[in-house]
Amino acid sequence: MKTRIYHIYWGTAGNAGLYLDEIYQVLSMAGYKQRVFVSYYYPFRYGDRIFFKRTEMEHSHYKGKMRKIVMGLELLLGLSKVLVCSLIDKPDVINYSYAGWGNGLIYWFLKLIRKCNRGTLIITCHDVVPSVRNKAKYEKELSIKQKIYNLADYFIVHNANSIDDIKRVFGINLEKVLLHPFPLMDLSKLDSQGKTNDSKYDFLFIGHLRREKGIELLFEAWPLFHKMCPEASLCIAGNATLYEDFINKRRTECVENNIILNLGFIKDKDYIEIIKSSNCVVFPYTAGTNSGVISTVISLGRNVITSDIGMFVNNPLVHRDSIFETGNINSFVEKLKEFYGKTFDEDNHQRIEKYREEFQRQVINVYSAFDRAKNDK
Numbered sequence: 001m002k003t004r005i006y007h008i009y010w011g012t013a014g015n016a017g018l019y020l021d022e023i024y025q026v027l028s029m030a031g032y033k034q035r036v037f038v039s040y041y042y043p044f045r046y047g048d049r050i051f052f053k054r055t056e057m058e059h060s061h062y063k064g065k066m067r068k069i070v071m072g073l074e075l076l077l078g079l080s081k082v083l084v085c086s087l088i089d090k091p092d093v094i095n096y097s098y099a100g101w102g103n104g105l106i107y108w109f110l111k112l113i114r115k116c117n118r119g120t121l122i123i124t125c126h127d128v129v130p131s132v133r134n135k136a137k138y139e140k141e142l143s144i145k146q147k148i149y150n151l152a153d154y155f156i157v158h159n160a161n162s163i164d165d166i167k168r169v170f171g172i173n174l175e176k177v178l179l180h181p182f183p184l185m186d187l188s189k190l191d192s193q194g195k196t197n198d199s200k201y202d203f204l205f206i207g208h209l210r211r212e213k214g215i216e217l218l219f220e221a222w223p224l225f226h227k228m229c230p231e232a233s234l235c236i237a238g239n240a241t242l243y244e245d246f247i248n249k250r251r252t253e254c255v256e257n258n259i260i261l262n263l264g265f266i267k268d269k270d271y272i273e274i275i276k277s278s279n280c281v282v283f284p285y286t287a288g289t290n291s292g293v294i295s296t297v298i299s300l301g302r303n304v305i306t307s308d309i310g311m312f313v314n315n316p317l318v319h320r321d322s323i324f325e326t327g328n329i330n331s332f333v334e335k336l337k338e339f340y341g342k343t344f345d346e347d348n349h350q351r352i353e354k355y356r357e358e359f360q361r362q363v364i365n366v367y368s369a370f371d372r373a374k375n376d377k
Contacts, residue, residue: 010051214284
């Protein structure tokens with residue numbers, strides 16, 4: 001008898017829902033009975049849409065502290081429903097996706113659901129180690145992560161670096177750690193217009209502007225490249241809250257170097273259109289562990305340039321010719337020159353299909369272990 005699985009993940013609104021759908025479809029084809037508890041704005045027709053109807057960023061009318069208060073109430077109601085459903089359904093496996101920040105409510109929910117159910121509790125670790133520079137916030141998040149991790153029977157991670165981190169930072173027994181690749185975030189599933197070959201921008205940086213994403217390196221390298229290729233254009237799109245002063249001091253420089261700014265929250269539909277209007281997307285990251293962004297870009301047929309940090313080097317979707325040396329301005333500039341005006345990579349489709357086949361194999365391998373454990377009882 002196949003394992004009955006609960007998936008709990010509220011970070012699944014819009015395009016982000018592609019993450020869970022890829023896992024769900026693989027397990028569904030293999031005969032697993034699943035129930036998913038997701039964002040109210042999950043883009044697919046199945047699932048219990050119970051999280052954050054009023055406070056999801058793209059749809060919320062609440063701001064500041066009021067949004068946080070309402071979000072807390074919505075989280076409490078959503079987790080309460082999951083708990084009640086688990087008492088009725090008695091799932092064999094409960095997979096909780098731990099993304100973002102933890103808190104006491106999540107801890108007590110997982111503690112209760114573990115106590116009230118005989119099923120196996122899995123925590124999928126989206127960011128094993130907190131990604132924050134503030135020491136006090138880092139220590140606080142590390143503490144709640146440790147408490148939450150202590151409740152789990154098993155952990156799912158998506159790369160070898162995360163296995164090392166979970167052992168080194170939290171002392172987790174590696175026998176409890178399971179691995180399958182990060183799901184393919186195939187935007188073509190949600191793109192009603194289909195792929196196009198029209199490029200408004202030569203290069204694109206998209207996402208939250210943060211130091212570890214290499215935004216400072218990009219601003220150092222681009223003027224050097226632009227002197228050699230003065231017709232080239234760069235679009236920077238995303239939330240610049242942490243870099244408002246940095247950007248404001250360089251607005252004249254942006255105009256002079258053909259940098260187009262599209263700052264602010266990027267809605268899902270706009271996200272797709274911006275990528276499709278660009279020839280090549282740059283990822284000058286200096287750090288990172290998991291990212292679905294790379295597959296969203298490649299799934300739309302666009303070229304990419306990435307740094308040589310582990311999450312890119314070890315990603316089979318990324319061609320070796322796309323990689324430059326992390327933090328090296330000259331290496332980055334040379335890669336920009338190489339990709340300027342380059343046609344779309346015809347091998348993208350083959351790499352996607354190969355990646356998806358390997359992903360399916362490893363996901364089945366992970367969950368079949370729970371089948372064996374259940375049947376041995």
